[in-house]
Structure formats: structure tokens, C-alpha cells
Amino acid sequence: MIICRVIGHVWATKKEERLEGLKLMVVQEECGPGKKTYVAADAVGAGIGERVLVVSGSTARGVFKQGDVPADMAIVGIIDDLETEKNRQADSGGEVRPHGHSG
Amino acid sequence: MIICRVIGHVWATKKEERLEGLKLMVVQEECGPGKKTYVAADAVGAGIGERVLVVSGSTARGVFKQGDVPADMAIVGIIDDLETEKNRQADSGGEVRPHGHSG
Amino acid sequence: MIICRVIGHVWATKKEERLEGLKLMVVQEECGPGKKTYVAADAVGAGIGERVLVVSGSTARGVFKQGDVPADMAIVGIIDDLETEKNRQADSGGEVRPHGHSG
Amino acid sequence: MIICRVIGHVWATKKEERLEGLKLMVVQEECGPGKKTYVAADAVGAGIGERVLVVSGSTARGVFKQGDVPADMAIVGIIDDLETEKNRQADSGGEVRPHGHSG
Amino acid sequence: MIICRVIGHVWATKKEERLEGLKLMVVQEECGPGKKTYVAADAVGAGIGERVLVVSGSTARGVFKQGDVPADMAIVGIIDDLETEKNRQADSGGEVRPHGHSG
Numbered sequence: 226m227i228i229c230r231v232i233g234h235v236w237a238t239k240k241e242e243r244l245e246g247l248k249l250m251v252v253q254e255e256c257g258p259g260k261k262t263y264v265a266a267d268a269v270g271a272g273i274g275e276r277v278l279v280v281s282g283s284t285a286r287g288v289f290k291q292g293d294v295p296a297d298m299a300i301v302g303i304i305d306d307l308e309t310e311k312n313r314q315a316d317s318g319g320e321v322r323p324h325g326h327s328g
Numbered sequence: 329m330i331i332c333r334v335i336g337h338v339w340a341t342k343k344e345e346r347l348e349g350l351k352l353m354v355v356q357e358e359c360g361p362g363k364k365t366y367v368a369a370d371a372v373g374a375g376i377g378e379r380v381l382v383v384s385g386s387t388a389r390g391v392f393k394q395g396d397v398p399a400d401m402a403i404v405g406i407i408d409d410l411e412t413e414k415n416r417q418a419d420s421g422g423e424v425r426p427h428g429h430s431g
Numbered sequence: 432m433i434i435c436r437v438i439g440h441v442w443a444t445k446k447e448e449r450l451e452g453l454k455l456m457v458v459q460e461e462c463g464p465g466k467k468t469y470v471a472a473d474a475v476g477a478g479i480g481e482r483v484l485v486v487s488g489s490t491a492r493g494v495f496k497q498g499d500v501p502a503d504m505a506i507v508g509i510i511d512d513l514e515t516e517k518n519r520q521a522d523s524g525g526e527v528r529p530h531g532h533s534g
Numbered sequence: 535m536i537i538c539r540v541i542g543h544v545w546a547t548k549k550e551e552r553l554e555g556l557k558l559m560v561v562q563e564e565c566g567p568g569k570k571t572y573v574a575a576d577a578v579g580a581g582i583g584e585r586v587l588v589v590s591g592s593t594a595r596g597v598f599k600q601g602d603v604p605a606d607m608a609i610v611g612i613i614d615d616l617e618t619e620k621n622r623q624a625d626s627g628g629e630v631r632p633h634g635h636s637g
Numbered sequence: 638m639i640i641c642r643v644i645g646h647v648w649a650t651k652k653e654e655r656l657e658g659l660k661l662m663v664v665q666e667e668c669g670p671g672k673k674t675y676v677a678a679d680a681v682g683a684g685i686g687e688r689v690l691v692v693s694g695s696t697a698r699g700v701f702k703q704g705d706v707p708a709d710m711a712i713v714g715i716i717d718d719l720e721t722e723k724n725r726q727a728d729s730g731g732e733v734r735p736h737g738h739s740g
Contacts, residue, residue, distance in 0.1 A: 226558075226573040226607055228544075233412030235331075237381060239372050240405030241391060249329075249381075249405075251412055256571035262359035264329040264381055268604075269548050273413060278546060278558075278573055283386050283592050284606040288550060295371075295404045297387040298329055301604045302549030302558075309542030309560055310582060336515030338434075340484060342475055343508030344494060352432075352484075352508075354515055365462035367432040367484055376516060386489050398474075398507045400490040401432055439721030441640075443690060445681055446714030447700060455638075455690075455714075457721055468668035470638040470690055479722060489695050501680075501713045503696040504638055535661075535676040535710055537647075565674035577707075578651050587649060587661075587676055592695050593709040597653060610707045611652035611661075618645030618663055619685060 226278040228255045228304065231271050235264050241295045250300060252279055265298035278302035329381040331358045331407065334374050338367050344398045353403060355382055368401035381405035432484040434461045434510065437477050441470050447501045456506060458485055471504035484508035535587040537564045537613065540580050544573050550604045559609060561588055574607035587611035638690040640667045640716065643683050647676050653707045662712060664691055677710035690714035 233251035237244075248267040254260050255276060263279070268288045271277050277300045280288065285299035336354035340347075351370040357363050358379060366382070371391045374380050380403045383391065388402035439457035443450075454473040460466050461482060469485070474494045477483050483506045486494065491505035542560035546553075557576040563569050564585060572588070577597045580586050586609045589597065594608035645663035649656075660679040666672050667688060675691070680700045683689050689712045692700065697711035 226605065228560075228571065228573060233410060235381070235405075235407055236409040236411075237405035237407050239408075240381070241371055244405060251331075251410065259362075259568075262331065264331060268550055278544070278549070280604055280606040281591075282384075282606060284595050284604055286387050286390075287595075287602060288604045293390060295383055295387055295391045295402070296329065297383040297385060299604070302544075302546035302553060304544055304546050305548075306545040307542060307560060308545075336513060338484070338508075338510055339512040339514075340508035340510050342511075343484070344474055347508060354434075354513065362465075365434065367434060385487075389490050389493075396493060398486055398490055398494045398505070399432065400486040400488060439719060441690070441714075441716055442718040442720075443714035443716050445717075446690070447680055450714060457640075457719060465671075468640065470640060488693075492696050492699075499699060501692055501696055501700045501711070502638065503692040503694060535708065537663075537674065537676060568671075577653055587647070587652070589707055589709040590694075591709060593698050593707055596698075596705060597707045608707070611647075611649035611656060613647055613649050614651075615648040616645060616663065617648075 226280050226301070228307070229253055229263070229265070229277055229279045230255055231273050231275050231277055231300070232262070233273065243291065243294050244296065247289070247294065247296060252277065252300065263298050265300050266294065266296040267300045269300055269303055271300050271303050276304040276307070278304060329383050329404070331410070332356055332366070332368070332380055332382045333358055334376050334378050334380055334403070335365070336376065346394065346397050347399065350392070350397065350399060355380065355403065366401050368403050369397065369399040370403045372403055372406055374403050374406050379407040379410070381407060432486050432507070434513070435459055435469070435471070435483055435485045436461055437479050437481050437483055437506070438468070439479065449497065449500050450502065453495070453500065453502060458483065458506070469504050471506050472500065472502040473506045475506055475509055477506050477509050482510040482513070484510060535589050535610070537616070538562055538572070538574070538586055538588045539564055540582050540584050540586055540609070541571070542582065552600065552603050553605065556598070556603065556605060561586065561609070572607050574609050575603065575605040576609045578609055578612055580609050580612050585613040585616070587613060638692050638713070640719070641665055641675070641677070641689055641691045642667055643685050643687050643689055643712070644674070645685065655703065655706050656708065659701070659706065659708060664689065664712065675710050677712050678706065678708040679712045681712055681715055683712045683715050688716040688719070690716060
């Protein structure tokens with residue numbers, strides 16, 4: 226999975242019929258040099274600004290009950306907390322907080 | 329999915345027979361540093377200049393009724409509007425407009 | 432699909448037996464910053480110097496009748512013409528010519 | 535597979551139900567210019583700081599008994615030793631040690 | 638396929654049981670700007686220093702008889718010779734030699 230931030234919505238009236246009813250979100254990679262932007266179908270009710278887990282390829286397609294939706298990226302989790310070694314040592318009050326630490 | 333702009337057509341007389349009848353479009357990534365160019369089979373009647381949603385891999389192959397077309401990228405939607413946090417705050421009359429806002 | 436130029440051949444005596452009989456070509460990406468080089472199995476009789484359409488992954492595997500060849504890239508079309516907006520406006524006699532225009 | 539270092543954990547209360555019970559680790563690529571960060575489901579009991587082998591795509595999905603988990607990256611091995619030509623010649627006491635060499 | 642050089646071995650005692658018995662090699666991309674390093678399961682008896690063909694994804698998994706090995710990269714051929722236009726014109730005695738040319 227990649228870690229993304231939900232940054233927007235996409236509207237497409239003319240689309241493959243099996244995409245009907247899916248919520249298509251604009252997500253941006255949080256990590257890595259590229260910070261690429263993608264469109265992912267939402268499976269968990271994610272909102273703008275939330276950090277999410279995004280899967281790709283045939284795995285994304287399998288997330289939806291129908292099984293044959295033409296979507297190759299899906300949001301499968303909303304990140305509550307992300308704890309890394311780096312955070313623990315150097316960053317105690319930033320946006321990426323240790324689990325259970327309220328700030 | 330990736331967000332692309334349709335920028336052209338490809339003609340190939342000599343090709344795998346199962347590609348026969350597919351409309352092959354040249355698409356260019358809109359987001360990210362690379363802005364790579366690809367060829368995608370069109371499933372929704374997209375035209376030059378339109379912004380579209382493009383899927384890859386086995387998902388693209390599954391878009392076409394035949395099921396076994398040797399195409400690994402497909403246009404599955406034409407983007408009407410793309411609303412992002414960034415647009416809403418900083419960009420009120422640009423090309424990327426909030427949904428339902430006529431400029 | 433990606434747009435590549437065929438730039439060479441590969442010989443491999445010692446190889447997975449199901450690759451036997453496939454013509455393995457060296458192809459180089461035409462578009463994008465990377466211009467990476469790959470090896471693709473040829474399904475359409477492409478020659479050195481030709482511009483071709485290349486598919487990847489399980490789609491490439493499915494191009495060959497046997498169905499289970501261990502090849503993850505395949506040449507599926509020889510490009511006759513590639514017409515883009517950019518070409519039409521700025522480039523009237525270059526290598527990338529409008530369709531049906533003989534130079 | 536790619537070689538990664540485990541650098542953290544991810545907590546996500548709201549997630550696709552089939553991710554329930556999987557341990558989601560933050561991993562960072564060890565090699566290559568990007569050093570991208572991903573989230574992978576752990577199949578071997580890896581700990582923070584360990585170097586691991588990570589698989590992607592449908593291969594990752596197949597690692598878990600259920601078969602249909604919506605995870606497209608999985609940790610499938612903990613690296614004891616990694617011996618390369620470069621190490622053998624130039625690097626005799628560094629972090630990447632020849633196999634069976636205790637330092 | 639990508640063209641890689643075999644540069645080392647990986648040892649992993651703790652690993653997904655279906656990886657047992659596979660020879661895991663460290664391979665480095667020969668072409669392209671990145672020259673990324675990967676780990677691939679060897680299907681052809683490749684040795685350190687050899688140039689090889691590497692497949693990825695579900696294609697790699699299918700190389701092994703068991704069918705369900707959790708490996709997403711496999712070495713499927715040892716390159717004897719690689720002839721490209723560039724070599725033929727400018728490079729007559731280098732490491733990349735025309736086929737059948739003994740130097």
C-alpha cells in the first residue's frame with residue numbers, strides 16, 4: 226500500500242457504467258520524492274484531508290463486491306496513527322504522532 | 329487511476345488481431361513530475377483535449393467485452409470537474425474549477 | 432501501452448524453456464524522461480528502428496497462444512503514424528507526421 | 535522483491551474488514567534513488583529496524599491464507615545477510631556483511 | 638523483461654515457507670537512470686556477474702512449478718549477447734558485442 230492524503234473529488238458523467246456509484250477521490254502520495262496524484266475509489270468513507278492507505282492493481286479491483294469494477298486504485302483504510310523510528314526520536318509534537326499520544 | 333489529457337491518435341496497421349477495432353489514443357499524465365505519455369484504448373468516446381481517467385494492467389483488459397484484448401491501459405471516464413483543496417483556496421478562475429462553478 | 436523504438440536483439444541460450452522460439456527484442460521508451468530500455472517478446476514481426484506499442488504484465492503473457500510464457504512485455508503493434516496536437520500545430524515535416532501525410 | 539527496512543507501524547481503526555488482524559508495517563526501500571516508503575502486511579513476524587524482503591501486487595495478496603486480503607504489499611522474509619560483489623571487495627566491516635562473518 | 642546484472646546473494650532464515658529452496662539473487666538494473674537493486678528468484682542457474690533477463694509480477698510467480706511461490710521477480714534467461722544499433726555503429730570491441738563476434 227502507499228500512504229496518501231485525500232485532496233479532492235472527481236466528477237465524471239461519462240464513464241464506464243460499472244464505475245457508477247463509486248466515490249472517486251483525488252489522492253496524493255505522502256512519501257517519496259514524486260508525491261504523485263492519483264484517483265482512487267473509496268471503500269471506507271474517507272474525507273478530504275485524511276491520510277489513507279491505498280492499494281493498486283487487481284487488489285483494488287477485488288475490494289468492491291461486484292468484483293469487476295474498472296478501478297485500479299482503492300482506499301482501504303484511514304490512518305489513525307503512523308509511528309516510525311524517526312518520529313519517536315526527533316519529532317514529539319508534529320503532525321505524525323506516536324500512537325496514543327495526544328499531542 | 330491516473331489523470332491524463334488526451335493529446336492524439338495512434339495508427340497501427342500491423343497489430344495483434346485482437347486490437348482490431350479499438351480506438352487507440354495518446355494520453356499524457358497531468359499530475360506528477362514525469363508527465364509521461366502512454367497509449368490507451370478508449371472505452372468512453374473521449375476526444376482530443378479532454379481530461380480522462382486511465383486504468384492500467386489487468387483492470388484495463390477487463391474493460392472490454394472480449395475480455396482478452398492485449399491492451400494494458402484504458403480510458404474509463406471523462407473528467408467533468410476535479411475539485412481539490414488547493415483549487416478551492418487559491419484558484420478560483422483557472423482551468424481546474426470547482427464543481428458547478430462556471431467560471 | 433508504452434511507445435518504444437526497437438533498438439536491438441537479445442540472445443540467451445540458457446533460458447526458461449517456455450521462452451524457446453520467442454523473438455526477444457531490445458526496446459527503448461520514446462516518451463518520458465527516463466527513456467528506459469526493456470526486452471519484449473515480439474508478436475507482430477517488428478524490425479530494428481520501428482516504433483512499436485508495448486504491453487506489460489499479465490497482458491503481455493496473454494498475447495502468446497501458449498498462455499503461460501514467462502514474458503512480461505510484448506510488442507503488439509507497429510506504429511504507422513502518431514498524430515498529436517503538438518505535431519499538428521508546430522511540426523509539419525518532422526519524424527512524427529500527421530496520418531496520411533507523406534512528408 | 536524489493537529490499538526494505540522496517541521503520542514503523544500503522545494504525546487504522548476504520549479499514550476494509552478483510553485487513554482486520556493483519557500487522558501493517560511502514561517499510562522504506564533500501565536501494566535505489568527514491569527510497570520510497572510503503573505500508574506492507576507482515577507475514578513473518580518482522581520487527582522495527584530489520585531488513586526485509588517485500589513482494590507486491592497479486593503475489594502479496596496470495597501470501598495470506600484467506601487469499602482475498604486487500605493488501606498489495608507483504609513482508610515475506612527477514613534478511614540475515616546480503617552478500618554482493620561490492621561488499622566483498624570494498625566493504626569488510628560495514629553494516630552489509632558477508633554471510634557468516636560476525637564483524 | 639528488464640536487463641539486470643547479478644551482483645549477489647540474499648540469505649533469509651525466517652521466511653514464508655513457500656520460498657524454501659529458491660535461490661534468491663540480488664540483481665541490479667543495467668539500463669535506465671535508476672539502476673535499482675532487486676531480489677529475484679533464480680530459475681536458470683545464473684551466477685554472479687552474469688547479465689540476465691528478469692520478469693516481474695504474476696509472470697514471475699508462474700515460472701516456478703509450484704505456481705504459488707511468493708516471489709514477484711524471477712531470472713528467466715542468461716544473456717549471451719545483446720546487439721543494439723548503437724553497439725553496431727559505435728562500439729566494436731566493448732563488453733556489449735555483436736552476436737557471434739568473439740572480440
